[in-house]
Amino acid sequence: MGETVIGVIGGSGVYDIDGLENPTWQTITTPWGEPSDQVLSGVLDGVKMVFLPRHGRGHTLSPSTVPYRANIDALKRVGVTDLISVSACGSFREEMAPGDFVVIDQFIDRTFARDKSFFGTGCVAHVSVAHPTCPRLGKACHEAAQTAGINVHQGGTYLAMEGPQFSTLAESKMYREVWGADVIGMTNMPEAKLAREAELCYASVAMITDYDSWHPDHGEVDVMDIIRTLTGNAQKARTLVSQLPGLLGRTREPCPHGCDRALEYAILTQAPHRDPELVAKLDAVAGRVLNG
Numbered sequence: 001m002g003e004t005v006i007g008v009i010g011g012s013g014v015y016d017i018d019g020l021e022n023p024t025w026q027t028i029t030t031p032w033g034e035p036s037d038q039v040l041s042g043v044l045d046g047v048k049m050v051f052l053p054r055h056g057r058g059h060t061l062s063p064s065t066v067p068y069r070a071n072i073d074a075l076k077r078v079g080v081t082d083l084i085s086v087s088a089c090g091s092f093r094e095e096m097a098p099g100d101f102v103v104i105d106q107f108i109d110r111t112f113a114r115d116k117s118f119f120g121t122g123c124v125a126h127v128s129v130a131h132p133t134c135p136r137l138g139k140a141c142h143e144a145a146q147t148a149g150i151n152v153h154q155g156g157t158y159l160a161m162e163g164p165q166f167s168t169l170a171e172s173k174m175y176r177e178v179w180g181a182d183v184i185g186m187t188n189m190p191e192a193k194l195a196r197e198a199e200l201c202y203a204s205v206a207m208i209t210d211y212d213s214w215h216p217d218h219g220e221v222d223v224m225d226i227i228r229t230l231t232g233n234a235q236k237a238r239t240l241v242s243q244l245p246g247l248l249g250r251t252r253e254p255c256p257h258g259c260d261r262a263l264e265y266a267i268l269t270q271a272p273h274r275d276p277e278l279v280a281k282l283d284a285v286a287g288r289v290l291n292g
């Protein structure tokens with residue numbers, strides 16, 4: 001049994017969280033560069049919580065320049081065990097309306113201009129992302145959203161696009177009709193893959209802001225409309241987060257789905273052939289298996 005430390009990555013519109021006891025903004029140094037911002041640490045209902053605004057306070061980082069590896073390393077380094085990502089998304093489903101939340105369970109990764117792994121030459125690892133989110137944590141997010149009175153959908157496929165421009169109409173229709181995606185955003189990849197490599201339980205909550213461009217009655221995405229919906233969504237997200245300590249508890253058992261042991265058999269490079277510099281950089285992410 002270990003201590004629960006809840007991590008929250010706040011997407012567009014979510015630059016802080018409410019109600020933390022002893023809130024402190026702290027600078028975390030990582031071997032992967034600077035995280036998006038300082039992290040806000042504190043205690044909520046007796047459970048440690050750490051918050052990181054994905055685009056930085058003031059929203060200075062674009063989806064392609066968010067330092068995903070530094071962010072995940074920093075959260076792992078400060079002890080996060082259970083990581084919840086909240087993100088503004090477009091919807092491909094009539095019933096997933098602006099203002100609704102969707103607990104994501106699958107991804108289609110269309111991003112191409114980002115570092116996608118902590119591993120590489122000198123320390124090669126292959127983790128499974130067949131089930132890229134933690135079902136236990138996803139269930140807690142669903143319950144938290146219901147308790148918070150949010151119209152929430154359990155399960156959905158998130159298409160991660162590179163951006164920063166929104167999709168063309170042809171892309172929007174293809175993602176929806178041919179590929180079967182439910183929501184679209186620009187940031188959950190490689191975040192989810194990196195969280196798995198760092199052996200973190202990861203759940204993603206999509207906050208729907210718009211119908212992308214496919215919907216005949218809604219026309220194209222308008223950032224002013226998104227921002228209007230985002231403000232209400234951000235408050236709902238903070239209410240959802242405030243329910244999580246009660247649902248997750250102060251202590252945790254090993255993840256029943258194995259998220260916290262994802263690297264157990266994943267590293268292929270034999271010990272004498274590992275690059276000591278890369279191994280040193282992996283201290284937080286993979287120290288459990290490399291130095292254990």
Ligand SMILES: CSC[C@H]1O[C@H](OP(=O)(O)O)[C@H](O)[C@@H]1O
Nearest residue numbers: 011012054063087088185186187
């Ligand atoms: C607000 S418009 C597009 C912007 O919002 C989403 O950000 P996040 O996923 O961090 O909430 C989307 O991915 C784009 O970055």
Ligand SMILES: Nc1ncnc2[nH]cnc12
Nearest residue numbers: 088089090184185186212
């Ligand atoms: N339609 C959309 N496409 C990509 N990212 C988004 N974030 C919010 N709405 C979006």
